[in-house]
Amino acid sequence: GQQLNQSPQSMFIQEGEDVSMNCTSSSIFNTWLWYKQDPGEGPVLLIALYKAGELTSNGRLTAQFGITRKDSFLNISASIPSDVGIYFCAGLYSGAGSYQLTFGKGTKLSVIP
């Protein structure tokens, strides 16, 4: 089956620093999604990407759909303490009636005030 490699697995940064994480796959996707999960809660959708090369921002967050359709990255600028959490990428190839997202294993972000 399809697999996503998400990196880094975890990161510790100082408040105010920028953050970058990415996901790569051996298969192509035509949808990339980025979620954030706070402890004890369900993941919340941050950004959805539907076109290769697409660059989309949501406040301090920016995500891009790779040209090859096999990767995506998420950047967070000027991190703040509430950015702490686990960030998941997810990809979908919408072929043959597929309804299943493939999730990365997550990037755990810690922000040091």
Place this chain on the structure above:
Amino acid sequence: SQTIHQWPATLVQPVGSPLSLECTVEGTSNPNLYWYRQAAGRGLQLLFYSVGIGQISSEVPQNLSASRPQDRQFILSSKKLLLSDSGFYLCAWTIGSSYNEQFFGPGTRLTVL
């Protein structure tokens, strides 16, 4: 607007006991529904998904089962819980094949002792 509910929020059950977790969605019709399990600090594992009433697809063979008795209700069950069933169970929905964003419920924390 659409909302998704899960209950109970937390559950502690002895090994061998039955299980019933409920998920309901409001504000939409004919959603695709999903059950995921998340072990501590790990990624999301898809357990079941449903594209309509009575239609269940199982992704991982195990002692869990799912049912969809109504359009906006999705139930996860077990006749006899195992220790390995402990985890964080998340329900998610999406409008259908036209939209790929999945939206998650608040989750149920299950501890099997």
